Amino acid sequence: MIRRTARTALAAVLSAGVLLAVVGCTAETPLPAPTPTPSYVSTYVPPPAYGIAPLTGEQIEVGALTAPSLAAKVDNHPDARPQVGLERTDIVFEELVEGGLTRYVAVWHSDVPAVIGPVRSIRPMDPDIISPLGGIVAYSGGQSRFVEMMRAAPVYNAIHGQRDTDATFYRGDNADAPHNVLVKAPEVIAQHLDLAPPAQQFAFAESVAAATATKDGAPTAGIDMRFGAASTPSWTWDAASERWLRFQTGGAPDTDFTGAQLGATNVVVLRVPVQVIQSIPTTQLIGSGEAWISTGGATVPATWSKSSMTAPIRLLDANGVAVRLAPGNTWVELVPLGGSLSFR
Secondary structure, three states: OHHHHHHHHHHHHHHHHHHHHHHHHHHHOOOOOOOOOOOOOOOOOOOOOEEEOOOOOOEEEOOOOOOOOEEEEEOOOHHHOOOEOHHHOOEEEEEEOHHHOEEEEEEEOOOOOOEEEOEOOOOOOHHHHHHHHOOEEEEOOOOHHHHHHHHOOOOEEEEOOOHHHOOOEEEOOOOOOOOOEEEEHHHHHHOOOOOOOOOOOOEEOOOOOOOHHHHHOEEOOEEEEEOEOOEOOEEEEEOOOOEEEEEOOOOOEOEOOOOOEOEEOEEEEEEEOEEEEOOEEEEOOOEEEEEEEEEOOEEEEEEEEEOOOOOOOEEEOOOOOEOEEOOOOEEEEEEEOOOEEEEO
């Protein structure tokens, strides 16, 4: 019995020694060197920064539009049609003048053609329209009282027949005088690059589908307006191009000198009071009134307001929220309260 116990004890001692030897060997074995992990190289390329074209709401490269805008008083007499460059405007304002006719204040900034016109004389409401834009206004002259009003506005006056326009204004072969004063638009702008670009005039959505009228408006096939006995233009929605197409009095397509029918992404109609001052119809724009905004084949009612000569026109919906136009060009129709407006 004693021998068995001794043997068992000896076996235990030997086993412990083997274990200690094994543990000792394990502790002395060097650890493998870690394999370095390769550094991660990203292939992501961030999208370029972009800005917003102030007069159209379209995406542009940052710093792409630093030049001033060019507004021009464009003739709309039947003998002046088709006009030159209207299909590339950012904004067009249509206003009542004498004889029930209309004229345009056309504005170019994001897309400037080589030639625009024909330009005609200034009117008393034009300082209120053009002043918020700053930049340049081109016209052929006018009554001295109206020219002085325009000269007092915070814009550069480029007037036909003045020394500074000798090289940029000329009489073309587009029509007979006085409907043929044309303007070399890029050259005029290049002379005044010290002027600031225009401020944003309207609120914009990111797309036609996101515009206020498209989302909340009533479906609209067409817009019929009456400025006066001699001026009843209209617009028709063209779903294929997602644009409003313009028609002149009598229903004929309204075309530019290139033959392209004039169109707009947004048509903004403002009902405005017109006061006849010394036989000149004068649109009253300082104040507020009823507005209708048409985008994406639909129309939404709104309220317009303008607080001063230099303030932009504000458009608010029935809830007091800014109406958002779709990115693209806009026609602003200043339809007199004495005229008429209907939708199809």
